[in-house]
Amino acid sequence: MTRWSASAIAVAMLLSGCATQSVRPSLPPVTTATAQAQQSMRVATLATHQQWALQGRVGLSNGHNGGSGRIDWRQDGMHYDVTLSAPITHQSWRLSGDAGSARLDGLTGGPREGADAENLLRDATGWVIPVAALASWVRGAAAATLPTPTLQFAPDGHPSQLQQAGWTIDYSDFRMQPTLGIELPHRLTASQGEAKVRLIIDQWQDGASAP
Numbered sequence: 001m002t003r004w005s006a007s008a009i010a011v012a013m014l015l016s017g018c019a020t021q022s023v024r025p026s027l028p029p030v031t032t033a034t035a036q037a038q039q040s041m042r043v044a045t046l047a048t049h050q051q052w053a054l055q056g057r058v059g060l061s062n063g064h065n066g067g068s069g070r071i072d073w074r075q076d077g078m079h080y081d082v083t084l085s086a087p088i089t090h091q092s093w094r095l096s097g098d099a100g101s102a103r104l105d106g107l108t109g110g111p112r113e114g115a116d117a118e119n120l121l122r123d124a125t126g127w128v129i130p131v132a133a134l135a136s137w138v139r140g141a142a143a144a145t146l147p148t149p150t151l152q153f154a155p156d157g158h159p160s161q162l163q164q165a166g167w168t169i170d171y172s173d174f175r176m177q178p179t180l181g182i183e184l185p186h187r188l189t190a191s192q193g194e195a196k197v198r199l200i201i202d203q204w205q206d207g208a209s210a211p
Contacts, residue, residue, distance in 0.1 A: 030157030038157050042182050043141045049180060049206055050077045054138070056201040058084065060127050063194025071199070075135055080117075082131070095121065095131065102131075128195035130167060137162065137169045138199060140185050158183065167192045179206045 030038075058071040069086040078099045085092035093106035095117060102117035104124055114120035117131040133143040140159050142149040149164035162169040169190045174183040184204055190197045 029155040030153070032153065035153040035157040039141075039151065039153075039159060045180055045182050046136075046139055046141050051075065051207050052139070053205040054201050055203045056199060058200075059196075059198035060129070061194070061196040061198075062126060062128060065126065073138075080131060080135060093125075099132070128192070129197055130165075130190070130192075133165065133167070134190060134197070137164075137167075137190060138185070138188065138201075140171060140174070140183075159185075177204055177206065 053072075053074045055072050056070070057068065059068040060066060067086060069084055072083040072085075074081040079096075080098070081094070081096045083092060083094045091106070093104060095102065095104050097103055097117055100115060101113065102115070102120045103111055103113045104120055105111045107124055112120060112124050114123075118129065121127050121129050121131070130137075133146055136143040142151070142162060142164055146165045149162050151159055151163075152161040154160040158174045159171050161171065167190055169188055171185045171188050173186040175186055176183050184201075186201045188199050190199075
């Protein structure tokens with residue numbers, strides 16, 4: 001046997017071994033009933049954990065303009081405190097409030113206040129961000145105060161798309177949160193017409209661990 005032939009056989013065996021190792025049996029798809037049961041458990045668990053925080057990245061678009069930056073969101077029941085920062089321009093905004101009031105800091109000319117966070121943001125910045133509903137959507141659940149949603153599931157049983165109040169939320173990359181015992185999304189996009197909010201969550205914190 002020539003050296004070339006031996007080398008060729010060795011390479012072929014190596015490639016064959018790699019190919020064999022890369023082939024893994026796929027998990028069977030989760031039934032709709034199982035996915036719905038998992039979702040019910042997720043919603044019930046989240047309802048008992050009203051204090052949480054997330055840190056990550058956000059991208060905003062309204063069809064004409066777009067921007068991206070860091071997001072730090074702290075939620076305690078109905079009270080929210082959301083900070084958006086753009087690392088390139090070093091500009092930041094802080095939105096805080098509850099179900100009946102909202103305050104936006106970081107604007108030229110001083111802070112602005114209003115009764116509704118979504119309207120305040122749209123009037124002051126042009127961005128459409130459904131803050132109240134997003135507090136539920138970001139954790140993979142429908143907003144309880146809005147009309148009944150339409151929910152679709154991926155083959156693995158995780159929510160893949162939620163439609164509610166004219167918004168469509170697409171989910172991916174669910175990861176287990178040990179303190180909750182359930183999985184939460186780490187990527188989602190909420191869109192309504194030309195308005196889009198993209199989130200990549202780098203870290204979730206729950207309850208006493210939330211700052």
